[in-house]
Amino acid sequence: MREAMTATQRVKGEPHPRPVPPLGLVGSVVYFGIPAAAFAGSMLRLVPWMVRRGFGGLTILNAAFGILAALLLVAALVAFRLEDRPSTWTAFRDRMRLSRPTRTVWLWTLAALVVAFGATMLIAPIAETYLGLPLVTIPAETKAFGDSMNAGFPEIELSGRWDVLLWLVFSLAVLNVGGEELWWRGIILPRQEVVFGSWAWAVNGILWNLFHIARYDTLGSMVIFFPATLSIAYVTQRTRNTWSGIVVHLIFNTLGTLAVLKRIVT
Numbered sequence: 012m013r014e015a016m017t018a019t020q021r022v023k024g025e026p027h028p029r030p031v032p033p034l035g036l037v038g039s040v041v042y043f044g045i046p047a048a049a050f051a052g053s054m055l056r057l058v059p060w061m062v063r064r065g066f067g068g069l070t071i072l073n074a075a076f077g078i079l080a081a082l083l084l085v086a087a088l089v090a091f092r093l094e095d096r097p098s099t100w101t102a103f104r105d106r107m108r109l110s111r112p113t114r115t116v117w118l119w120t121l122a123a124l125v126v127a128f129g130a131t132m133l134i135a136p137i138a139e140t141y142l143g144l145p146l147v148t149i150p151a152e153t154k155a156f157g158d159s160m161n162a163g164f165p166e167i168e169l170s171g172r173w174d175v176l177l178w179l180v181f182s183l184a185v186l187n188v189g190g191e192e193l194w195w196r197g198i199i200l201p202r203q204e205v206v207f208g209s210w211a212w213a214v215n216g217i218l219w220n221l222f223h224i225a226r227y228d229t230l231g232s233m234v235i236f237f238p239a240t241l242s243i244a245y246v247t248q249r250t251r252n253t254w255s256g257i258v259v260h261l262i263f264n265t266l267g268t269l270a271v272l273k274r275i276v277t
Contacts, residue, residue, distance in 0.1 A: 029096060031106075034202035036214070042199055043218040049079050051225035059152035068164040069175065071156055077182050084190030090198045107197035108253045120255040123246035127259060130238035142231035149228050163270030176275045179268060188261045195219055196247045196256045204248065216244035239263055 034042065053075040061071045087107075096102045104110060112120070159166065169175060195215065203211040220233065220240040227233040239259075247256040 029094070031201045031205055032094065033205040034199060035206045039199065039203060039214060039218055043195075043222050046079070046083060046194075047222040047224060049082075050222060053079060054153055054225040055147075055150060058156050059150040062152035062156055067167060068156065068159050069167065072160065073182070077186055080182070080186040080190040082190075083194040084186060087190065087193035087198050090194075106201075107193055108201070108247075108251055109197075110252060112250075112252055112254045116250045116252045116255060119246050119250045120258050123242045123255065124259050124262060127239045127242040127263070130242075131235060134238060135235050138231035138234040139229075140231075142229065142234055144230040146227045146229055146233060147225055149226070161267075161270060163274040165274075169271065169274040170277065172275050176272065179271065179275075183264060183268060184261060188257055188264055192247075192253055192257045192260055196244065196253050200244065200248060209248075212244040212248040213241065215248075216241035219244065 057075045058071055061074065066074075091103060091106060092098070094106070096106055163169070200211060200215050203214055207214050216237070217240070220236050223236065224233070227236075243256045243259050246259065247253055249255075
């Protein structure tokens, strides 16, 4: 009962608090598994198909991953309404745990960022050396697309393309990070807390890592991501504030687009 009550969201203006519906292991696998299947389809089928047909890197990025991110955002909004909560910012803020971060929340967020980066750097060389067990065969076209993105899409003229910059900032902050965090940590994590209590973050972080399974060509590449996925899930539950996960997630994902951003502003 105590665990269930800790996951209860109080909405101003309502006479009684509305409990968050529970989400057990089977439901969690389904809620993570469906987006994981869509992500795998993009990585292993859609991207290769678009590369072979000569689509540009930015078009592939938007079609293969931007649409999926937008669907997660829509799913979070729909799930909120299906809980029959008021269509007000206050109700949405409280249910999604989007209250203004306190100083303590910011300190925990900083700690999670340091741990995530530090542990990743520590684990990476060990995992790459000793955990080379093959997992997923990533198509050559998908690898080529990834290499092009990491290089800032050199085949595309991006200098001075401020429209592209604005779209990347929006898609990264709102669709990618916003969509994922509102779905994984705004909707799902509080529901998992009802069932798993203080260990909900572990279930959430492990399943979030497995959501990315289609990008892991070896066991080591999967293990390398655990510090980030577990840290973000933990700090979000520890602070009971989704902004913690949003900030850490946004910093991690921004690093992956620095090459593109650099080519736009130079």
